[in-house]
Amino acid sequence: MKRAAAATASDESPEWRLRDVAGAHHSPGYGRWLSWVVVLVIALNMLWVLCTNANFEWNVVAQWFTEASIIHGLGVTLGLTLVSMAIGMALGLALAVARLSNSRLLQWLSGLYIWFFRGTPLLVQLIFWYNLSTLFPTLSLGIPVTGPFFAHWNTNDLITPLTAAIAGLALNEAAYMAEIIRAGLLSVDSGQMETAQAFGMGHARALRRIVIPQAMRAIIPPTGNQLISMIKATSLVSVIAMGDLLYSAQAVYNRTFEIIPMLMVAVIWYLIITTVLNVAQSAIERYYARGTRRQQTAPAPAAGKEENGDE
Numbered sequence: 001m002k003r004a005a006a007a008t009a010s011d012e013s014p015e016w017r018l019r020d021v022a023g024a025h026h027s028p029g030y031g032r033w034l035s036w037v038v039v040l041v042i043a044l045n046m047l048w049v050l051c052t053n054a055n056f057e058w059n060v061v062a063q064w065f066t067e068a069s070i071i072h073g074l075g076v077t078l079g080l081t082l083v084s085m086a087i088g089m090a091l092g093l094a095l096a097v098a099r100l101s102n103s104r105l106l107q108w109l110s111g112l113y114i115w116f117f118r119g120t121p122l123l124v125q126l127i128f129w130y131n132l133s134t135l136f137p138t139l140s141l142g143i144p145v146t147g148p149f150f151a152h153w154n155t156n157d158l159i160t161p162l163t164a165a166i167a168g169l170a171l172n173e174a175a176y177m178a179e180i181i182r183a184g185l186l187s188v189d190s191g192q193m194e195t196a197q198a199f200g201m202g203h204a205r206a207l208r209r210i211v212i213p214q215a216m217r218a219i220i221p222p223t224g225n226q227l228i229s230m231i232k233a234t235s236l237v238s239v240i241a242m243g244d245l246l247y248s249a250q251a252v253y254n255r256t257f258e259i260i261p262m263l264m265v266a267v268i269w270y271l272i273i274t275t276v277l278n279v280a281q282s283a284i285e286r287y288y289a290r291g292t293r294r295q296q297t298a299p300a301p302a303a304g305k306e307e308n309g310d311e
Contacts, residue, residue, distance in 0.1 A: 073248030084169035092177025117175035184219035224281030
């Protein structure tokens with residue numbers, strides 16, 4: 001009894017109360033509040049500058065924002081993006097499969113392609129394709145070196161600003177998509193392919209039905225980033241006189257000398273497109289991650305049942 005009384009007295013001592021976690025509480029997050037205040041002040045200052053600086057000429061921006069030439073350039077930008085991404089993804093998938101194949105020749109050829117197109121600037125590639133006629137005035141279809149040749153084309157007739165832009169963007173994108181898809185395929189357990197082949201599936205069918213659907217969860221996020229990068233990369237085709245969004249804005253300010261307002265028109269359109277793509281990417285990511293999300297949010301077993309089971 002004396003020991004119990006002593007223990008009770010010690011429990012009620014001030015030192016013991018300070019150690020009791022029942023009375024613990026979070027310290028005030030002064031640093032977090034201060035960071036919010038700083039960011040808010042900076043944001044309000046930037047907004048004030050945008051609204052009050054007359055050099056932005058927002059009335060000119062509103063005048064040209066939906067002008068026919070700008071909308072036409074926007075359509076060219078979107079069309080280039082869709083076509084180049086489609087070709088780049090298809091070619092990238094083939095390159096990724098070749099890189100993972102058992103054939104040394106396919107691995108070497110795929111690696112050489114990726115090394116070259118990732119190692120040279122996109123702008124250089126676009127200019128090179130646009131000036132291909134300097135190297136090859138005519139293009140021929142037939143048996144190399146010895147012939148015969150079945151058809152001949154004038155290179156300048158084939159390599160227009162449009163075809164040069166698509167070739168440069170798509171072939172460059174294929175190198176990056178190949179590595180993205182390869183990483184996604186490697187993220188799937190190799191036992192999946194072995195199991196599918198054990199059930200009689202061929203390699204191509206197992207890839208299409210088993211491996212690629214599971215790899216999509218790892219492929220979608222970087223592919224979305226590449227799509228957004230492609231939207232911005234299309235601005236480079238203005239150097240080969242391709243009438244994209246930036247080229248259309250440049251054509252206007254070369255006549256009117258309203259450089260900043262026309263650049264703001266292009267910037268706002270790029271921001272609108274990338275915002276829409278971000279929303280679409282998030283929806284696609286949620287779709288392919290729905291199985292994982294269900295596992296993470298599954299309700300835990302009740303504590304009472306666990307205790308009863310333990311008993």
